[in-house]
Amino acid sequence: MVGMPYFTDTEQLMPSALNMKRVSIKDIAAKAGVVPSTVSLVLNGKARQMRISAELEERVKKIAEEEGYMPNQTAVSLRTGRSKLLGLIVEDISNVFFASLAKIIEDKANERGFKILYCSTDNDDEKGNDLIKVLHNRGVDGFLITPSPGMQKEVSRLIAQHKPVVLMDRYFPGLSGAYVLADNYSGVADGMKHLLDKGYRNIGYVTNDLGQIQMIEREKAFTDTMGRFLEAPDQKILRLPYHVPTAEAVEMISSFLKENTDLDAVFFATNYLGIFGLESVGQLGLAVPSDLAIVCFDDHDIFRLMVPGITCVRQPIEEIATAAIDLLIRQLEEDETIGEDMHQFKLPSLVIRNST
Amino acid sequence: MVGMPYFTDTEQLMPSALNMKRVSIKDIAAKAGVVPSTVSLVLNGKARQMRISAELEERVKKIAEEEGYMPNQTAVSLRTGRSKLLGLIVEDISNVFFASLAKIIEDKANERGFKILYCSTDNDDEKGNDLIKVLHNRGVDGFLITPSPGMQKEVSRLIAQHKPVVLMDRYFPGLSGAYVLADNYSGVADGMKHLLDKGYRNIGYVTNDLGQIQMIEREKAFTDTMGRFLEAPDQKILRLPYHVPTAEAVEMISSFLKENTDLDAVFFATNYLGIFGLESVGQLGLAVPSDLAIVCFDDHDIFRLMVPGITCVRQPIEEIATAAIDLLIRQLEEDETIGEDMHQFKLPSLVIRNST
DNA sequence: CTGAAAGCGCTTACAG
DNA sequence: CTGAAAGCGCTTACAG
Helix, strand or coil, rough: CCCCCCCHHHHCCCCCCCCCCCCHHHHHHHHHCCCCCHHHHHCCCCCCCCCCHHHHHHHHHHHHHCCCCCCCCCHHHHHHHCCCEEEECCCCCCCCCHHHHHHHHHHHHEEEEEHHHHHHHCCCHHHHHHHHHHHHHHCCCCEEEECHHHHHHHHHHHHHCCCCCCEEEECCCCCCEEEECCCCCHHHHHHHHHHCCCCCCCCCEEEEECCHHHHHHHHHHHHHHHHHHHHCEEEEEEECCCCCHHHHHHHHHHHHEEECCCCCCCEECCCCHHCCCHHHHHHHHHHHHCCCEEEECCHHHHHHHHHCEEEEEEEEHHHHHHHHHHHHHHHHHCHHHCEEEECEEEEEEEECCCCC | CCCCCCCCCHHHHCCCCCCCCCCHHHHHHHHCCHHHHHHHHHHCCCCCCCCCCHHHHHHHHHHHHHHHCCCHHHHHHHCCCCCCCCEEEECCCCCCHHHHHHHHHHHHHHHHHCCEEEEECCHHHHHHHHHHHHHHHHHCCCEEEEEHHHHHHHHHHHHCCCCCCEEEEECCCCCCEEEECCHHHHHHHHHHHHHHCCCCCEEEEEEEECCCCCHHHHHHHHHHHHHHHHHCCCCEEEEEECCHHHHHHHHHHHHHHHCCCCCEEEEEEEHHHHHHHHHHHHHHHHHCCCEEEEEEECCCCHHHEEEEECCCECCCCHHHHHEEEHHHHHHHCCCCCCCCCCCCECCCHHHHHCCC
16 A cells, blocks of 8 residues: 555545646656756746756746746745735625726736636625625735724724735725725815805715715815804705615605705705616606706716716726725735834815816 | 643734634533534534544534634635635626626525625736636636637636536637527527518618627628528628727617618617626717617616617526536535536527607 | 645745 | 755645
């Protein structure tokens, strides 16, 4: 029995159908007549350092090339502790805003040799926290997260463990981690200024009921503006529940407007297109009297097309994604500096008046 | 030196900042006073089989629970050859159609304990082929792909290697692999029937120039219908280049319509919303004379809202995604049956007349 | 019932 | 310059 392979029935370990018989470092070594470590050294660019002859280096490289050798990333990850994998946790990948972020992040990550594991929290704290643990357990090198409010503890744990994390679109005020998002306060302030400049004074506000930091800051800009520029401001605010069917939400907006006939303008605090789906935009268009001035926060091309004369405050999606992935990779590469110089960005939003 | 740890300076192997000191199976074993294999056996539900005492089993489980132990997936993958990772390769994750697919797939995959590695081909054959290799190399258990035409060889290699693959939205006619997509031919035929029923006879057709199988089948339905129902059909077809700026594409459509003033209807073969971006819909709306009947293939809520009276042929996105992931997981689980009973689905599209 | 050992495919300090 | 060996964290056949 001596000399027999340890597992006589390898099928049980790895079904042959799945066993791709990929070329391993051993195969290359055998072909080149060297030991596997030499191959590893050469392929990791340490031939010089280890004073391996140039011709041997060339030979090994050539064979590896010919055989189409690619190091098994799972093994590399286990050995080195670096997976070249990034965890992307967004609210909902099917929402245009997050899908756009995901695409830009993917491109930038690929350029640096990183792949992306994505998942959606659906604004569910527990799901989000689980996701962090699971991805961590899968060995991702870092995280890009648009966290829901209840994810603060889990996120701070990551930061405490010096795991690279960059938050996007939201952040936790008390937490000294990196984040990138639109400057929500000034965005809404700018949009409000636009309305005031046009002479509107009775401005209503529609937001959600999630208590997300970005929504709070937007709302603060609204109430501040109203309080600053108007005497005895009568603030009409509608808080739509997040998990409500489209038709019902539209109904609530309709009622809100009917109950407040004195309004001459409405500020929508978020992208109802993304949340309620495309259908709702049309219904919303119908529900909103045409003599009402409208400003929307978020990337609402559709809204602008649907509702002539609407003004949008647009988030700089590309800039957010680019800055976030850059920050994350910088954290990954210059490990020592983490914690010393934090990076927190609020990027300016753009007020876009519809040209139509 | 005997008894000293092999690596005196572990920092160099794994920077402590990244070394999460996660609880390992060894820690649990030490706490429980057993050997690591026992822990592994218990946690993998093989206590019974190995006749480990119920009380020991309980104790180990309790400790693992208390310590928050999760097996390191990288190590499990390396050992078992199964990563519980699925590769999702789409044309462009930021396109609503693919983002919607991605969300449904994510949900279904999570239910089964799988995570998703996504990437976009951007319709670039070489990029797509690289992606297959890289994901394969990362040890994904299976693939969900919306391939570009030049990916056939790489896809068939996967199939030849019995790697689970399900194609979505496209397929390769010569290839005996699993796929799920809308029945493109009948979808367009249905849409055409709708136009003919309404009395339209001079129907133009706008498609892309990629030669993708789904586009070919759609076009065939168009030409067949024209040839079957009309005498001496004068087929006006516009092939828009894929990589063309929106404005230019709209311009080309405009010219096409001007050069063919006898047209009374136009059939759009794909989702120009997704391809050209939201802006284009408005421009397209403006470019299309209002007395022209329009049918669009794809999930065009926007189009329907923008262009009153438009008819859409909608792809059953949810059904496609659900069927695809189910098929893939079935391939993963019942490994033996692969190759014997292939699964190929063409799901019916839905013709949706605008109610507006 | 339990434990020692091999091995998944790599990387790297160390000894020659 | 090169090679033997350890070890990343697991799983599992096998020997007691």
